[in-house]
Amino acid sequence: MNTKLNSFVVADPRKCIGCKACELACAVVHADSDGKTVGTVETPIMPRLFLVKTAEVTMPIQCRHCEDAPCANACPVDAISQVDNKILINTEACVGCKTCMMACPFGAMDLVPKYKDGQVVTQNGLMSETEDGLVEKEVMLAHKCDLCVDQPNGPACIRVCPEKALELIVPKQVKRKRNVEAATNFLDSVKNFFD
């Protein structure tokens, strides 16, 4: 049995300046174009982490790769599963039902149109009524952080953050660190504790 806890990326809201460099890099490394400049981008920017900016807080929110992932447990077509300690979406199976979106307590799940070779992919039968008449409706897919599973250098958001506000959390390491801190603190107060 694999008892290793899933890692996830989280931003320090005290450091985040809200520049959206993470969102942009996220969208770029997941796009199927290998262009390096803005002019090569022909599809909308579709990040997998989402900047929150309110009067109180500025930081991006992204998937926690929950151990008991509500999105996966709610998915009616088993399109979400855990692979190598990451919660991943099988977009081939996704039907765009939005149940995962509703189930996620972080709002980390999005639904976005499917693009292939710079063109939006449309459905076989379902039509949508628009100002231009009936058009084929685009395929919509669940969309969230995959921890840059295909990136050799790890999550792009962490790499590009100019404030180094994003961090890959390895839960057991953090727990271990906390244990050591607690023990050290305890040593200082041990006298009062045991008399």
Next chain:
Amino acid sequence: MTVKTEGIIKIDKELCTGCRRCTGVCPVDAIEGEKGQPQTINVERCVLCGQCVQICSAYASAFDEDIAPREQKMEERNMLPSVKEPLFASYYTGHAPTVKKVLVNNSLFTMVQCAPAVRVAIAEEFGMPLGSLTPGKMAAALKKLGFNRVYDTNFTADLTIMEEGNELIKRVTEGGVLPMFTSCCPAWVKFIEQDYPELIPHLSSCKSPQQMAGALFKTYGAQVDGVDAAKVYSVSVMPCVCKKFECERPEMKDSGYRDVDVAITTRELAQLIKDAGIDFNGLPEEEFDKPLGTYTGAGTIFGATGGVMEAALRTAYELITKQEIPDVNLKLVRGVEGVRTADVKVGDLTLKVAVVAGLKNVIPVLEAIKAGKADFHFIEVMTCPVGCVSGGGQPKVLIPDEQANAYTNRTCNTYVHDENMEYRKSHNNPEIKKIYEKFLVEDNIHHLLHTKYTPRR
């Protein structure tokens, strides 16, 4: 003095998140605002270098329903409706739709010029590797777009060297104001005019290559083709946003008309090429037109920091000593440091030169000059971090760690281009020799190729 392109660089209030990264690259502290709030640009201070446009990552999300529609934003920015790329908070108002209209106007005779740094960057917008060198494809694309003459700013870069080289020799030998400053970077010129007007006499009186080309298109160029100068429409393609400002300076009409009618950036040219459905990557290479499109390696290195200095030294050496320069590669003025200095032996004379890249780096140098503590003869200044290859109008790199790579490759290929040119010294350019024989005389040289500057305070 207010020029209408002042304020051409703007920050979209709906998109700006107030991260203030742009304030870190603005060389003149022209960006104002509270942290976390939308920023504004002080147009009096702004030198239109466009570095804020390059760093901005606050893009407009296609799925954000709380902001004005993309079509509206594109219209405000004067972009071609066919453009698909994402929009960012910091932007410049474009001129591509103007050029598109002009190209279908048969009553006009269109002439275009391309700055040195455009040819090492434009292919990036079509997915080619960063810094790809494609002068032939660029010339072919401009012909396909329908320009009647595809000329080159590199030709007038060579001409600038002839004029500026002679001006330097004159100042050094006849006791003129020294050090002499280069004058090809319009942001640097605006900066001197507004922040150091007392140093204006140090600026070379030479117009920039863009403006020399503009003045020649509607005089010599019109003569060559036997067309009415009034019908010539002059377009420039620049790696620079400030060139839009420069071409609209009120005095830039020495041909009798607006010398450069409109300046577009490298990015805008790529957008025009895509709009016309031209397959850039598949284009067979073509030549620039003669006579105003013939250039040397010295002209093309203007795109890199130190390039104007190197080109000037190649020519000054040979004009002063009447001997061939021992090594045409003057590597001592190349590099990426903000300030580089060198002593260059030119016959009996030792020329003390400095090269500055990044406008902020020039301030200590200017203060030293004012204090009488700098004995340079000649100083090249470029506003952008490593010269025009890193200009505000160049393709915007998506991933920040790849920007350094882009700059290195663009610079490297600029020198590769120089090394592979038949002629590498401006005074050897056959069309430069010809224009001095056939057209340029003392009177029109002063009128067409030189200018005056305006204190702005």
